[in-house]
Every structure is written in C-alpha cells, then in structure tokens.
C-alpha cells in the first residue's frame with residue numbers, strides 16, 4: 001500500500017502549523033530540546049511526508065517504502081510530530097518526549113519509535129547510512145528512494161564528504177540529500193564558527209546534482225523533490241535556505257534558541273503566533 | 276547541604292586561570308563551547324581559541340600539530356564525540372607520538388539526562404584507559420576539577436579528563452591536597468573498601484555512612500586518577516579490609532572496576548563487587564531517575580558492600 005496524498009499548498013501550510021504547534025507543546029512539556037532546529041526543518045519535512053514519500057504508517061516496515069533519515073537527529077521533535085499526525089503512533093505520545101520510559105527519546109531511536117529508520121544523534125553519520133540503503137535498493141532492483149536531511153553545521157563533519165564522494169562514485173541517483181541551510185550552528189552563525197561556504201559548489205565538486213531553493217516555499221520544495229527523482233546517474237542534494245526557528249518570531253534566526261525549551265509564557269506566545 | 280556545581284563549570288574557570296599564567300595554553304572546541312564552558316576562554320583569549328566546528332577528528336589532529344610546536348592544547352567536546360569519533364586519532368597520532376595534548380570532555384555518563392543514549396558516554400574510561408601511555412582522570416567535584424586542570428599543565432604527555440553535565444555536590448575543599456596519580460582516602464573503616472571515581476564518590480560516602488549505622492565500617496577511596504591507578508593505596512586498603520567495592524558511572528567493562536580487579540587479582544586477591552552499568556545503553560530521563568534505573572545509588576552500593584563482606588573467607 002502506498003500513501004501519497006497530494007495536498008495543495010494551502011493544506012500543506014495548515015499541516016505545518018499543526019506540526020509547529022506540536023513541536024512547541026512537546027518541547028515545553030519536556031523542558032529541554034531543540035526548537036530552532038526543529039522549526040527550520042518543518043516545511044521540508046511536511047512536503048516530503050505528506051506529498052512525496054511512499055510509505056505506510058500502518059506498516060512501517062513495508063519493504064518497498066521510501067526511506068527518510070534525519071541525520072541532524074536533534075531536530076527529531078519535528079519528525080516525531082509528523083509521524084504522530086500520520087498515525088505511526090498516537091499523538092498523546094508527544095507529551096512524553098525526552099522523559100524516562102518514553103518511546104520518543106531525546107535523539108532518534110529506531111528500537112523504540114515506529115517510523116524511525118536508524119538511530120542517531122551523532123552528527124555526520126546519516127548520509128553514509130542513506131547510501132547503504134540506496135545501494136541495497138539497486139542490488140534488490142527496487143524503486144524506493146532514500147532521503148537524508150543534513151544540517152549546515154553537520155556538514156562540517158568529514159564523514160559527510162566521504163559519503164558524498166562514495167554516493168557519486170556509485171551513481172546513487174536514488175539518494176537525495178536535503179540540506180537544511182539555516183545559517184546557524186550551536187556556537188553561532190556558520191560563517192563565523194566554521195564557514196562551509198560555498199556550499200553548492202562543494203557538492204557540485206563532488207559530482208552531485210544541486211538544486212537551490214527556499215526551504216519554506218512549498219512549490220519550490222515539491223518541484224525540487226520531483227527534479228531529484230528525475231535526475232539519473234548521480235545523487236541530488238537540495239540546498240534549502242531556511243530560517244532557524246521559522247514560524248515563531250522571537251525564535252527566528254536566534255542562536256540561543258538552538259537547544260533550550262520555551263518557558264510556559266514563551267510557549268503561549270509562540271502558540272499564539274501559530275494559529 | 277553541599278553546594279551543587281557541575282564539574283564542567285569549574286573547567287571553564289580553571290582555563291581562564293591557566294590562560295593568564297601560561298601563554299602556551301591553547302583551547303580547541305567543536306561547536307560545543309557553551310556547553311563545555313571553553314567559551315569563557317574563547318572570549319578572554321580569542322587568539323588562542325579555535326572553534327573547529329562540528330569536526331572532532333580534524334580538531335584532535337590539529338591539536339596534535341599545535342602540540343608538536345610547543346603549544347599546550349586543551350581539546351574539548353562531549354565525551355562521546357571526543358573519545359568516540361576521534362579515538363583512532365587520539366591513539367595513533369596523539370598517544371603514539373607522545374604529544375602533550377589535554378583532552379577534557381564533558382557530558383559523560385547517564386547524568387547527561389534527557390538527550391538520551393546517543394549523548395551519554397559510558398565507555399570513555401575504557402576507551403581511553405586501554406591506549407598505551409594515556410593518563411585518565413575523573414574528578415569527583417568542581418573543586419577537584421580545578422586542581423586536575425591546573426595539574427594537567429604541569430604533566431607532560433597525553434591526558435584525558437572526564438567531566439559531567441549535571442551539577443554535583445562539592446565535597447572536597449580548596450585546601451585538600453591533590454596529587455595526580457595519588458588516590459585520596461576520604462574515610463577509613465576496616466570492613467570493606469569502596470573505591471570510587473567521579474559522581475559516584477559522593478554516593479559512596481553516603482553508602483558508607485549508612486553502612487556504619489548497621490555496624491559495617493567502610494573505607495572510601497577517591498580514585499580520581501583511573502590510570503595510572505594508585506596501586507599502593509589500593510593494595511593497602513584491600514589488605515586492611517579484605518573486601519572491595521568499585522563504583523563508577525560507566526559500563527562495568529574496562530573502567531575503574533576492571534582496573535581495580537585486574538590489580539587485585541594479580542597482587543592481593545580479595546572479593547570485589549562492582550557498581551556500574553551492566554551491558555546496557557543509557558536512555559532519556561532525569562539523572563536521578565537514571566541513577567535509580569542503572570543501580571548507581573547509595574542503596575545499591577550498600578548491597579554490593581554487604582555482598583563483598585559476605586564473600587570474605
């Protein structure tokens with residue numbers, strides 16, 4: 001069974017609002033976690049999960065499913081909220097985020113959470129795993145695609161570039177990297193801490209097909225996923241310019257909102273903006 | 276109630292002192308400088324601070340290069356990324372070359388809390404201890420951390436210091452003597468010896484107090500230098516008590532317990548019971564709940580002490 005609804009932009013935006021609200025609520029309840037990192041990824045993830053990914057929440061292990069790996073694993077509240085909305089588990093579980101005994105661990109854990117393809121939290125490792133899955137698809141003559149979301153701080157890890165080299169070498173055109181380029185890492189702006197610029201040229205140099213988009217514009221995001229799927233002979237990276245903390249004005253582009261939970265009062269202000 | 280301070284906070288302050296005293300001290304971090312607290316040094320001495328981005332392997336060997344030119348690099352990240360991602364760089368470039376690099380890693384143990392297993396490093400004592408020539412230290416509180424950091428500069432060679440995220444009670448005093456490689460005996464009793472490091476020292480003292488009420492007198496040894504281990508003190512207390520318990524916030528394999536058992540088995544065999552994490556990963560949760568789940572509390576130490584005493588010939 002495949003589950004690709006094709007929603008229009010307006011309904012995708014409505015879903016995104018619901019997801020952003022869930023993220024704020026879950027993080028407030030948890031008392032820790034990464035709001036900025038989760039919010040910047042929401043639109044890219046909503047477009048992927050609601051409109052492109054062939055998957056089945058009732059059968060998470062369906063062998064022909066498209067795979068998604070959140071390599072910037074600290075943004076998992078965004079993924080958890082989407083998985084819950086789609087029915088992988090009950091939305092009540094979001095209230096247990098990061099608590100003892102929860103199926104929703106602080107960083108992705110494939111053993112406890114339905115819909116999580118690989119355990120993570122340590123940056124730089126996901127693209128290599130995605131490559132392995134893409135190579136398995138080719139071996140098994142399967143059509144499923146593999147998507148991996150990376151952070152722009154995360155691509156400072158050397159392993160990302162080892163994976164980039166290998167994916168091109170093996171012509172993994174069924175592999176698509178999604179770069180959430182929000183311009184921030186933990187200690188500050190990317191260009192001040194460890195500049196990885198020029199990012200698109202680096203991927204081109206590694207032989208990848210590069211698509212540059214606004215990561216909050218649904219038409220561009222969906223067109224990019226389509227272009228990636230049509231691109232043959234080499235892997236594609238979607239370099240998506242995003243705003244860290246997108247949707248909550250006082251969190252947007254603020255380094256301090258990388259990894260702290262909103263207070264009750266901040267949470268209410270955030271939720272008010274997301275109605 | 277003792278004051279609660281995270282050992283990582285004392286690290287940042289000690290670095291400031293060092294930066295003033297010794298111009299060869301340089302600091303490297305991998306995009307975690309606020310959490311490791313090296314950002315304080317970075318602010319005061321920007322020229323001698325290198326934020327290497329999310330790239331631990333490169334950071335480790337950049338520190339190696341700096342060390343070959345007479346600099347004294349302090350390299351920091353979370354313990355899982357410092358010792359895990361860059362283990363082979365530490366082994367083959369830093370230790371094999373005998374370089375004067377100080378690796379000071381924070382966020383060790385399950386006391387990391389809600390971030391979960393991926394961020395709770397419970398293998399670093401073992402990972403570092405098994406590398407030939409490496410020195411391994413886990414201070415028990417903030418006051419001792421300052422002493423360990425200052426002593427690290429006077430020692431020439433590779434060294435690993437294990438620190439924590441969560442605040443822990445301050446149980447040592449500024450004026451208490453501290454010598455790297457020399458264990459401190461915090462309490463003397465003849466029935467059982469509890470050998471502890473890091474965050475488990477305070478729980479071991481609490482266990483000893485409760486044991487005393489039941490008529491069992493325990494010695495408590497703060498084995499802050501896990502390697503090279505203070506064999507003399509260890510054998511002395513083993514001879515005195517003839518029963519030993521080890522306590523650490525670490526897997527049972529390869530950490531303090533393994534080190535103690537290995538010495539005692541060879542030199543003065545006595546019953547040894549071990550408190551530590553038994554072949555499991557950590558998980559999300561508050562540190563106090565996780566300490567209960569992984570059996571790291573005073574009540575667990577008491578049971579282990581009674582088992583050790585019961586096994587005496």
Ligand SMILES: Cc1ncc(C[n+]2csc(CCOP(=O)(O)OP(=O)(O)O)c2C)c(N)n1
Nearest residue numbers: 037121122123151152153154184185186306
């Ligand atoms: C190997 C590794 N080193 C360090 C960290 C700690 N860490 C978590 S998030 C982060 C910054 C990531 O920045 P980026 O990839 O840009 O993500 P985003 O801005 O979306 O939060 C760091 C250094 C980690 N999780 N893994």
Ligand SMILES: [Mg+2]
Nearest residue numbers: 152153182184
């Ligand atoms: Mg970023």
